[in-house]
Amino acid sequence: MSLLQVENLGKSFGGVKAVDGINFQLQAGELLALIGPNGAGKSTTFNMVNGQLRADRGSIRLDGTELVGLQPRQIWRLGVGRTFQIAATFSSLTVVENVQMALLSQDRKLFSLWAPAARHRRSDALDLLDRVGMAAQADRPCSVLAYGDVKRVELAVAMANNPKLLLMDEPTAGMAPKERNELMALTKKLVVERGIAVLFTEHSMDVVFAYADRMVVLARGRLIAEGRAEAIRNDPKVQEVYFGSGKTFERRGARAAQEQAA
Ligand SMILES: Nc1ncnc2c1ncn2[C@@H]1O[C@H](COP(=O)(O)OP(=O)(O)OP(=O)(O)O)[C@@H](O)[C@H]1O
Numbered sequence: 001m002s003l004l005q006v007e008n009l010g011k012s013f014g015g016v017k018a019v020d021g022i023n024f025q026l027q028a029g030e031l032l033a034l035i036g037p038n039g040a041g042k043s044t045t046f047n048m049v050n051g052q053l054r055a056d057r058g059s060i061r062l063d064g065t066e067l068v069g070l071q072p073r074q075i076w077r078l079g080v081g082r083t084f085q086i087a088a089t090f091s092s093l094t095v096v097e098n099v100q101m102a103l104l105s106q107d108r109k110l111f112s113l114w115a116p117a118a119r120h121r122r123s124d125a126l127d128l129l130d131r132v133g134m135a136a137q138a139d140r141p142c143s144v145l146a147y148g149d150v151k152r153v154e155l156a157v158a159m160a161n162n163p164k165l166l167l168m169d170e171p172t173a174g175m176a177p178k179e180r181n182e183l184m185a186l187t188k189k190l191v192v193e194r195g196i197a198v199l200f201t202e203h204s205m206d207v208v209f210a211y212a213d214r215m216v217v218l219a220r221g222r223l224i225a226e227g228r229a230e231a232i233r234n235d236p237k238v239q240e241v242y243f244g245s246g247k248t249f250e251r252r253g254a255r256a257a258q259e260q261a262a
Pocket residue numbers: 013016017018019036037038039040041042043044045
């Protein structure tokens with residue numbers, strides 16, 4: 001059985017069918033990109049999976065459990081983590097404290113008792129930081145980190161909940177090409193090592209073609225194509241919706257990204 005099963009999912013805003021009966025599945029250990037032009041329904045889909053928006057119709061099952069109708073907190077408890085377009089860490093805390101806060105939350109401890117919190121599972125937090133290559137910077141405040149490093153910390157924070165599914169909203173937004181590739185290569189490594197599934201939206205086609213195992217293409221709320229890079233690149237419907245958008249499917253771009261990542 002797939003980890004995530006989305007069936008006939010729909011959501012309208014007034015007369016606008018933001019998402020119009022889409023179906024897709026996601027396996028553990030797989031990176032699935034949700035792409036499409038502006039207004040295609042990507043964010044709406046994302047927000048239904050994490051419970052911020054309630055679907056009008058259809059079903060979203062995680063490991064067989066229905067998520068539609070659950071609160072975001074309940075969905076998070078079932079193992080759906082997320083990262084944000086603009087990295088969300090506490091800049092006044094150190095790197096390791098940010099991960100400790102996430103572990104506290106996972107352990108259902110209140111963080112009003114800050115003194116014990118600062119010691120809470122420090123070694124587990126350091127292990128997580130080690131996985132994302134940030135252990136050496138554990139005691140620096142997040143406010144002084146380079147943006148790419150903040151994104152790594154955010155990944156460690158997301159891992160603290162042991163997610164089965166990680167939702168990443170434009171993970172590489174605002175990053176230079178080298179940082180982008182480093183972050184995505186790291187994400188791919190974690191996904192494979194820990195058998196996590198990742199659903200991500202992304203405007204950079206280079207990133208999508210270099211790192212997604214499969215992609216789902218939306219346009220005006222409908223799913224117009226689904227598959228691996230080669231099939232998507234050659235799909236006439238996909239070329240039509242992207243034509244003139246400034247986003248191209250040049251092989252050179254995708255190859256260059258892969259080469260840089262290797
Ligand atoms: N809260 C809302 N109220 C009204 N209409 C909305 C709302 N959220 C989204 N929409 C509409 O639903 C459609 C899909 O929007 P959505 O944000 O999901 O697309 P998107 O693919 O994420 O676009 P982008 O790439 O620009 O972020 C659009 O027509 C949008 O205007």
